[in-house]
Amino acid sequence: MAAAPVRHRSGPGGPRAQLPPCYYEGYLEKRGPKEKASKRLWTCLCGNSLYFFNNAKDTHFIEKLDLGGFVSLKDDCGRDRNLEAARLILRMKEGETKLTAPNLESRELWKGFLYSVIDLNVPSCLTLLPGQLQMLKEVVEKERSRRRTRTPTRAPPSPLSVPLVGEIPACFRPVSRTEAEVLLERHPDCGNMLLRPGRDGCSLAVTTRQDLNGSVFRHYRVTQRDQGGYVIDVENPIPCSTLHEVIDALVEKTAGTLQPFLLEEPYEENITYVTANDENGEHMLHTAPTSPLPRAPALPPKQGTLPKLLIPLSRSPAPDRRILTSPVPSSPTNPMRRLVLSPSPLTQSLNEELKMKLEKRRASED
Structure with missing residues (x-):
């Protein structure tokens, strides 16, 4: 299956000379969303647009379809009067355009060029020869x-600027x-469907992978409704x-x-930090110790010192004061001394x- 030769046409200042570079061209039957019948037109893929001419020699195109x-x-599997013809359905925001290639091989090659220009990536789902893949x-x-x-007429939209409502x-990824x-091919055990920003920055898309x-x-567009x-x-x-309903509906x-x-x-298993060397200005990465910091041992109470918990909150003016003694010495199993009350001399x-x-009194009574 050979590709149609790309003809470099140079008109004396004509419109065709002002078009973007032509990547692929050939006859296609085209029927737009508002057209009742198909027309056989010479079709050129120039840049990111399809240009339609009445014939291969015309310098003025009659229609333009922007692939943005x-x-x-x-594929359109419907039958055609020409048994060898192969149909395509090109769906745009403005509606569907039906294209008919002369045969299956031509349709497959048109799909390869269209996907390459639209996605800026060689499609992997088509059956093409090595030479055709090199052309793409x-x-x-x-x-x-x-x-x-x-x-550029305007700054390209950032994937993170999608207004999510x-x-x-959890399956959303800004990719x-x-x-x-x-992502889906590297991690097949983590799922096969993710939500991502669309190319235009104003819509979303769902990408799926199956074996x-x-x-x-497969890629599905998800748009926000005005209401x-x-x-x-x-x-x-x-x-x-x-x-969430979008994901649930697809499931x-x-x-x-x-x-x-x-x-x-993955999460980090160690705490790391960067320091700068004052002498040579080099930065070094350090790993913080993960073992718990040692705590200072508690000091034993001093001899004859009353713990704070045993100090009375208020002092009584009564003359009977009690003296605290500690006849039992401290031990490893009993670090606190057992306090015993003894009567005062008074x-x-x-x-x-x-x-x-x-x-x-008892003697006098007797």
């Missing part, structure tokens, strides 16, 4: 270079289409109130075949005087 509003590209790689490099050198599912495919003689990736909520932008749109529609991508991020003299008076 790309949604999906799939060259197209990807040329288109990347063209986009870098042209003057409500709670974000590109290619990075999403790499069918190799990795098969609130989201919609999965497929042939029969699926409205959802929240992003339900596929009978659990699709599962959210949940990758457990208390002993008063008791003896009372005893003598009681004896005299």
Whole structure:
């Protein structure tokens, strides 16, 4: 299967000379969303747009289809009057455009060029020859270079600038289409469906991976509705109130075949810090010790010192004061000394005087 030769046309200041570089061209039958019949037109993939001419020699195109509003590209298995013809359905934001290639080989090559220009990546899901894959790689490099050198009309949107409403599912990742495919392929045990920002920065996308003689990736656009909520932008749109419902709907529609991508991020096992050497200015990475810091041993109480818990809160003016003694020495098993109360000398003299008076009273009564 050979690719159609790329013709470098140079008109004397004509419109075709002002178009972006042509990557692929050939006859296609085209029927737009508002057209009732198909027209056979010479089609050129120039830059990121399809240009349609009445014939191969015309210098003025009659239609232009900007691929910036790309949604999906799939085969149309419907029958055609020409049994060798192969149909394509190119879905854009503005509607569907049906394209018919002369044969299956031509359709496969058109798909390869379209995907390469749209995604800036050589598709892996197509059956192409090594020479054709090399052509697609060259197209990807040329288109990347063209986009870098042209003057941007506005700053490209950041993936993190997607205005998310409500709670974000755990399978959301701020990655590109290619990075999403790499994640799903590297971690097949963590799930096969993740939510990510769309290319335009104003929508979202769901990327899925399944095994069918190799990795098969699918991408679904998720847009926000003006009245609130989201919609999965497929042939029969699926409205959802929240992003969690978007994921649940895809799980339900596929009978659990699709599962959210949940990758457990690793955590550091040690505490590290960077210090600078004052002499040579070099920075060094240090690992903090993980063993617990030693605690200073508690000092034993001093001899004859009363612990704070045994000090009375208020002093009584009574003359009978008690003296605290510690007849039992401290030991390793009993570091606190056992405190014993003993009567004071004043208390002993008063008791003896009372005893003598009681004896005299009893003698006089007898």
